Amino acid sequence: MTRWISCACVLIAMTWTAPHRAAAHHSFGAEYDANKPVMITGVLTEIDWRSPHTFFFVNVTDNDGKVANWKFEGYPPTVLSRLGWKKDTTMKPGDRITVSGWRARDGSNWAHSREITLADGRKLMFGPPAGTGDGGSAPAVDVR
Amino acid sequence: MKRYVVAGALMVVSLIPAVAFAQPGSVVPRTPDGKPDLTGVWQGGSTVRGSWDDANSGLGVGGSGKNPDAPAVVGSNERPAGREGAPYQDWAAKKVLESFNKRGIDDPTALCLPPGVPRSVILGLFPQKIVQTPKEIVVLYEYMHTFRMIPLNAKHPDDLLASYMGDSIGHWEGDTLVVDVTGFNDKTWLAGTGTFHSEALHITERYTRVDRDRIDYEATMDDPKVFTKPWRLTSTLMLREGARVQEYVCAENNLDPANFEKLLKEGAQITR
Numbered sequence: 500m501t502r503w504i505s506c507a508c509v510l511i512a513m514t515w516t517a518p519h520r521a522a523a524h525h526s527f528g529a530e531y532d533a534n535k536p537v538m539i540t541g542v543l544t545e546i547d548w549r550s551p552h553t554f555f556f557v558n559v560t561d562n563d564g565k566v567a568n569w570k571f572e573g574y575p576p577t578v579l580s581r582l583g584w585k586k587d588t589t590m591k592p593g594d595r596i597t598v599s600g601w602r603a604r605d606g607s608n609w610a611h612s613r614e615i616t617l618a619d620g621r622k623l624m625f626g627p628p629a630g631t632g633d634g635g636s637a638p639a640v641d642v643r
Numbered sequence: 644m645k646r647y648v649v650a651g652a653l654m655v656v657s658l659i660p661a662v663a664f665a666q667p668g669s670v671v672p673r674t675p676d677g678k679p680d681l682t683g684v685w686q687g688g689s690t691v692r693g694s695w696d697d698a699n700s701g702l703g704v705g706g707s708g709k710n711p712d713a714p715a716v717v718g719s720n721e722r723p724a725g726r727e728g729a730p731y732q733d734w735a736a737k738k739v740l741e742s743f744n745k746r747g748i749d750d751p752t753a754l755c756l757p758p759g760v761p762r763s764v765i766l767g768l769f770p771q772k773i774v775q776t777p778k779e780i781v782v783l784y785e786y787m788h789t790f791r792m793i794p795l796n797a798k799h800p801d802d803l804l805a806s807y808m809g810d811s812i813g814h815w816e817g818d819t820l821v822v823d824v825t826g827f828n829d830k831t832w833l834a835g836t837g838t839f840h841s842e843a844l845h846i847t848e849r850y851t852r853v854d855r856d857r858i859d860y861e862a863t864m865d866d867p868k869v870f871t872k873p874w875r876l877t878s879t880l881m882l883r884e885g886a887r888v889q890e891y892v893c894a895e896n897n898l899d900p901a902n903f904e905k906l907l908k909e910g911a912q913i914t915r
Contacts, residue, residue, distance in 0.1 A: 580889070635720075
């Protein structure tokens with residue numbers, strides 16, 4: 500297990516800090532742990548372009564040849580379209596991609612995505628910064 | 644002669660700041676009746692001029708990474724720096740904090756419900772389109788696919804049913820559109836995690852197009868059942884020429900409530 504984690508397939512990028520800000524919407528901060536950044540390289544198996552959030556799946560192969568399928572959550576299709584994504588064009592099943600994001604709180608092969616490096620080296624955002632939707636660093640009321 | 648030259652030079656110098664700070668194309672567009680024309684596609688919560696791409700680079704809303712220095716647009720359920728604390732009564736403030744400490748898993752929009760006012764106006768991830776006519780102004784929000792109709796110089800109906808987006812009527816005070824909103828249910832958050840309200844909520848909004856690119860927005864929220872005094876907040880809407888309001892059907896595949904339930908059941912540490 501230790502070997503699997505330490506392989507190049509999965510890098511827990513502890514030095515990659517994330518700003519605690521940005522969009523609106525369902526609480527990514529509740530489902531995902533901002534203290535568990537993840538970076539994965541693998542082969543895209545499926546993209547589910549639906550609202551309120553798009554999902555995609557990536558096969559990651561470890562040094563022993565064992566394959567694990569990871570699930571990533573991201574922005575809805577309309578937001579992605581404004582970021583330059585084109586459905587079924589920008590990224591297709593079979594493409595080798597690198598994804599950065601943060602792991603789900605249950606520790607499974609599930610994470611929310613932030614940036615994707617495409618097969619041709621281009622980088623595009625696919626999901627919000629860590630903690631989005633969880634209320635940020637200060638409540639709306641002053642704590643008395 | 645020399646005196647005139649000096650005076651002229653001083654006049655030119657005195658004009659420099661105004662020229663330097665004037666925004667290109669900063670003339671406010673007007674309708675044939677002389678009112679400021681608010682028609683256009685706008686992004687809430689931003690102060691950056693330019694296209695959607697220009698303004699949302701870097702770490703901003705979904706940043707493209709083209710400009711890592713582009714400022715982030717603060718989310719509608721976060722408290723922007725400098726905003727005063729919402730003036731909730733003590734019991735109500737505790738309820739707001741409970742939602743904050745639960746990281747907003749009780750956010751009504753997690754159930755795909757309409758976000759209400761002013762949240763729909765001040766959020767920046769999705770665009771909103773204002774369509775202005777002499778008698779009525781219509782706002783179309785991509786987020787949750789909602790709309791508001793704002794008849795001008797009209798009265799609220801006597802038989803209002805409580806609603807998520809409320810009932811809006813508007814009038815012009817000089818160059819400012821003033822919108823009176825009432826008839827709310829108690830199922831939305833106003834501007835931040837847990838910022839609930841009662842059906843007594845009454846909002847006065849003010850929209851002032853200060854130049855070609857920018858509308859200054861102000862919302863004063865009055866709800867004597869939960870506040871100690873009216874809560875006033877300000878924000879900005881920025882023109883996003885070329886951006887389109889598209890279809891967003893949240894109920895299509897909403898997995899978040901089930902995810903929250905699963906994580907809580909399995910004992911995941913969600914709360915702060």
